[in-house]
Amino acid sequence: MNFQEILKYFVYAGMIFTVLAGIAAYLTLMERKVLAWIQQRMGPKYVGFKGILQPLADGIKLVIKEDLLPSWSDRTVYWIAPIAVLVPALLMWVAIPITDGIVLDDSDLGLFYITAISVLTVMGLVMAGWGSANKWAVMGGLRAAGQLVSYEIPFIMSILAIAMLAQSLNLTEIVNQQTTFAFILKQPLAFVIFFIAGLAELGRIPFDIHHAESEVVGGPFVEYSGAHWAVFYLAEYMNTFTVAVLTTILFLGGWVWPQMPFEGSLHDFLSILLFMFKTVAVIYLIFWIRGTYPRLRIDQLMAFGWKLLVPLSFLNVVITSIVLFYGFSHFVLSAVSIFLTGVLFYMISNRSKKYDSGETVRIVSSSQVRDNQNFKEPL
Amino acid sequence: MISQGIASSLTVEISFWVISISTILSAIAVVQIKDLFRASLFLILTFLGVAGLFILLGAEFLAGIQLMIYVGAISVLIIFAILMTREIEISNQSHYMRILVSMVALGFMLLAISLITSTDWNLIDSRSFPQNQTDEIIATVQNSIPTLSKMLLTEYVLAFEMVGVLLLAAVLGALALVREKK
Numbered sequence: 001m002n003f004q005e006i007l008k009y010f011v012y013a014g015m016i017f018t019v020l021a022g023i024a025a026y027l028t029l030m031e032r033k034v035l036a037w038i039q040q041r042m043g044p045k046y047v048g049f050k051g052i053l054q055p056l057a058d059g060i061k062l063v064i065k066e067d068l069l070p071s072w073s074d075r076t077v078y079w080i081a082p083i084a085v086l087v088p089a090l091l092m093w094v095a096i097p098i099t100d101g102i103v104l105d106d107s108d109l110g111l112f113y114i115t116a117i118s119v120l121t122v123m124g125l126v127m128a129g130w131g132s133a134n135k136w137a138v139m140g141g142l143r144a145a146g147q148l149v150s151y152e153i154p155f156i157m158s159i160l161a162i163a164m165l166a167q168s169l170n171l172t173e174i175v176n177q178q179t180t181f182a183f184i185l186k187q188p189l190a191f192v193i194f195f196i197a198g199l200a201e202l203g204r205i206p207f208d209i210h211h212a213e214s215e216v217v218g219g220p221f222v223e224y225s226g227a228h229w230a231v232f233y234l235a236e237y238m239n240t241f242t243v244a245v246l247t248t249i250l251f252l253g254g255w256v257w258p259q260m261p262f263e264g265s266l267h268d269f270l271s272i273l274l275f276m277f278k279t280v281a282v283i284y285l286i287f288w289i290r291g292t293y294p295r296l297r298i299d300q301l302m303a304f305g306w307k308l309l310v311p312l313s314f315l316n317v318v319i320t321s322i323v324l325f326y327g328f329s330h331f332v333l334s335a336v337s338i339f340l341t342g343v344l345f346y347m348i349s350n351r352s353k354k355y356d357s358g359e360t361v362r363i364v365s366s367s368q369v370r371d372n373q374n375f376k377e378p379l
Numbered sequence: 380m381i382s383q384g385i386a387s388s389l390t391v392e393i394s395f396w397v398i399s400i401s402t403i404l405s406a407i408a409v410v411q412i413k414d415l416f417r418a419s420l421f422l423i424l425t426f427l428g429v430a431g432l433f434i435l436l437g438a439e440f441l442a443g444i445q446l447m448i449y450v451g452a453i454s455v456l457i458i459f460a461i462l463m464t465r466e467i468e469i470s471n472q473s474h475y476m477r478i479l480v481s482m483v484a485l486g487f488m489l490l491a492i493s494l495i496t497s498t499d500w501n502l503i504d505s506r507s508f509p510q511n512q513t514d515e516i517i518a519t520v521q522n523s524i525p526t527l528s529k530m531l532l533t534e535y536v537l538a539f540e541m542v543g544v545l546l547l548a549a550v551l552g553a554l555a556l557v558r559e560k561k
Contacts, residue, residue: 005390077420109439109524116443119451123423126458130416142462145455152451169524 012104016093024237025055031287038291065226070133073223078131082224082231085124089238091117096245097172099255099272110171111163114246115156118201121239122148125210128220128232140219143298144203144210150305151200151207157313158194161187161320162250175254182253186330187320189337191251192344193313195285198243200305202236204286206293209301244282252278308347312340395435402428415461423454440524 029044029051036043044051069078095110097103107113122145129141162183166174177183184191200207211219221232248254255271262270296304316337323333405424412418426449433442519526531539 074414074416077417109443112440112443112524116446116451119447122451122455123420126455126462127420130462138462142459145459149452149455156447 013090016090016104020090020093020238020241021234023241024234025059027237027241027283028058028233029055030283031290034284034287035291038288059230062230063227067226067228068223070223072133074131074133076131077127078223079228081124081128081131081220082228082235083124084127085121085235086231086238088117088120088124089235089242091120092242095171096242097175097249097254098245099268099275100172100175103172106170106172108168108170111159111169111174115159118155119148119152121201121235124235125220128224132220132223134223136217137220137222140210140216140222143216144220147203147207147210147301147305148201150302151197151309154193154305154309154313155197155201157310157317158190158197159250161190161313161316164317164320164324171249175249175256178253179256179259181330182251182257184251184253186334187251187316187337188334189312189316189340189344191247192341193309193316194251195247197305197309197313198247199286199289200301202239202243202286204240205290206296207301208295209298212295240283240286241279244279244286247282248275248278252282254278304348308344312344315340391435394431398428398431398435402432415464416458419454419457419461422457423450426450426454438523440527 032054033043033051044054047053047057069075092114094104095107095113097106097110125144125148126141129137129139129144132138162174163169165183165186166177168174168177203210209215211221216222221229224232255275260267260270260274319336319340320333322328323330323336402425405421405428408421409418409425412421426445430442430445430450433439433445
């Protein structure tokens with residue numbers, strides 16, 4: 001142990017933070033642009049060329065903004081909460097490879113480490129909710145805890161099926177297993193479950209009930225302002241990027257699928273480009289879903305998680321183990337998985353119809369009310 | 380880094396003392412602090428410290444499980460229960476069973492100490508392994524998951540199944556409790 005080694009760790013930590021913060025900042029711009037395209041607007045366009053410097057302006061604005069503290073708040077908890085959300089988001093990147101060899105710790109436990117770290121985010125949100133001493137914040141914190149704990153199960157179960165298929169928990173090894181067939185072709189069901197549960201873990205629309213503006217105002221973040229609020233959103237966008245990268249690594253074949261035709265450094269360059277292209281495509285899909293889907297109600301969210309995703313993810317693990325144990329062809333696995341994905345989408349569309357007919361609030365015209373025999377005139 | 384574990388002695392030494400002292404201090408804080416919510420946060424810190432100690436022992440798998448189950452599930456459950464309780468800030472003052480509780484706690488502590496002192500910790504040294512198995516043992520210690528999972532599903536499968544039955548019973552119990560009575 002020497003001074004250099006400590007310095008190395010600090011440099012690595014600084015590097016991860018800087019790169020991820022930059023990516024998160026530009027993801028906000030990308031999100032605003034994508035949403036603007038979907039809604040036929042221009043999006044940010046005045047700061048820099050076509051709004052390219054907008055994240056910088058936003059950052060400066062947030063940092064110089066006044067930081068408010070509610071007088072009833074539990075101060076220590078209130079100030080620690082943003083850090084408790086940000087640190088797990090950064091810790092995950094210790095084990096995530098960008099391409100063959102570019103990773104801080106190519107651990108044999110990489111996937112397991114990431115799932116273990118990803119559960120820590122909940123605590124920060126609950127702390128923020130409690131520390132704010134605000135009823136909406138506490139409600140938001142509770143909702144966050146319920147939602148994140150529920151959706152962790154299908155999230156981890158879909159990862160488990162992939163680990164069984166790859167026979168490894170090392171992320172580089174998992175990518176190298178996908179040279180001929182990416183795991184999305186063998187396990188489309190696991191991909192869909194992972195993606196939906198990932199959206200729920202991120203708390204993005206349609207699963208954003210814990211900071212839904214129209215229900216709990218801003219959830220755990222309602223009292224935060226300025227730099228501390230920015231830290232929460234930094235963590236959220238970092239996690240969005242992480243989920244996109246994990247989707248690419250686990251299901252879309254990372255940097256090896258489809259194979260690049262060239263050799264040497266050109267091959268490596270194209271591999272990184274391929275990896276980034278896939279990641280951006282997944283992020284685009286996340287933003288696209290945000291722009292086009294309405295928010296779920298809390299009971300719908302819980303029912304969807306527990307009654308549909310959890311049983312299907314367990315079924316997926318069982319099917320994968322049967323196929324692997326008896327040594328069936330992986331095409332069997334693909335066929336069953338595609339069938340179950342169809343079942344999942346059928347259930348989703350059917351379910352929403354059922355919910356539409358059983359609404360608690362019904363919109364009726366005044367003539368309908370007048371014709372109704374049971375209707376009483378208000379006094 | 381998690382896989383390198385016990386790489387250099389001074390780092391391990393410093394981290395051991397930092398982690399164990401903070402674990403003990405937060406464990407004391409759990410029982411001493413009056414604010415229940417903060418006490419539960421210190422409980423989480425204790426769990427994290429124990430996970431850190433597991434990593435220092437080279438048991439990364441156990442550390443991950445500790446994070447997932449204790450920090451991710453059990454403490455969330457505890458905090459849920461606390462946030463649902465009325466008058467959170469003035470609770471945690473029910474000291475009317477103080478003497479009884481401290482006797483029980485002392486008894487548990489003595490039991491734990493006697494167990495620690497009577498356990499044969501040099502498990503690997505005390506058995507005589509053939510020379511050709513040494514590499515295998517080193518590989519097992521460095522990456523324990525394959526061995527652990529094999530043992531769980533072959534030799535200790537009964538314990539594994541019993542845990543499954545226990546969880547099933549818990550699920551059924553929860554369902555029986557919340558079921559609407561007609």
